[in-house]
Amino acid sequence: xxxxxxxxxxxxxxxxxxxxxxxxxxxxxxxxxxxxxxxxxxxxxxxxxxxxxxxxxxxxxxxxxxxxxxxxxxxxxxxxxxxxxxxxxxxxxxxxxxxxxxxxxxxxxxxxxxxxxxxxxxxxxxxxxxxxxxxxx
Numbered sequence: 274x275x276x277x278x279x280x281x282x283x284x285x286x287x288x289x290x291x292x293x294x295x296x297x298x299x300x301x302x303x304x305x306x307x308x309x310x311x312x313x314x315x316x317x318x319x320x321x322x323x324x325x326x327x328x329x330x331x332x333x334x335x336x337x338x339x340x341x342x343x344x345x346x347x348x349x350x351x352x353x354x355x356x357x358x359x360x361x362x363x364x365x366x367x368x369x370x371x372x373x374x375x376x377x378x379x380x381x382x383x384x385x386x387x388x389x390x391x392x393x394x395x396x397x398x399x400x401x402x403x404x405x406x407x408x409x410x
Contacts, residue, residue, distance in 0.1 A: 285313035292320040296359075297388055301327035315345050319352040323359045323389070334360070346372075351380025355389040366390070367398045374405065381406060 274291040281287055288311045295304035301324050308320030318341040325334035338356050341349060354369035373381055384390065385408045393399045403410065 283312060285311045285316040289316040289320050292324065293389060296320075296323055296327060315341070315349055315352070318345070319349070319356060322356045326356075326360045347376070348378075350376050351378040351384075355380075355387070358390045358392050361392055363393060363396055363398075366393060367396070367402070370402055374402075384408065 274287060274294060277287045278284065278291065288307055292304040292307040292311075295301070295307060304320060305324035305328065308317055308324055311317040311320060318337045322334050322337035322341060325331075325337060334356075338353070341356070342353055346353065350369050350373035354366045354373060357363075357366035357369060370381075370384075372378075380387075384406060385403060390399075400410070
């Protein structure tokens, strides 16, 4: 990701992916700093909501998520599901994944391998969604 950012330093997509890796590595403060530096509000709110949750800042996480929902629900259903999954709110995550499916959200292309959804893997609804999306088991 650092190489990708060297090639495209302003890419909100690359910065959000770096922030995801930082979250997965347990570096929530770094992820928050990376997220806050993302120029595109859509990507910024997604990362900030997850990083703030990880840091134990429930109010800040909720504010970022509410702004993401109120502003981008038509194009960010998958990313909203990621936030809910990261926060361990499985029912809400699956509600938004169903919405993403109805909206043919492009994020669903990585559904099976998205580490931000790891908390959902043991839920039978995850397997059902894999089938619905025609992913092999």
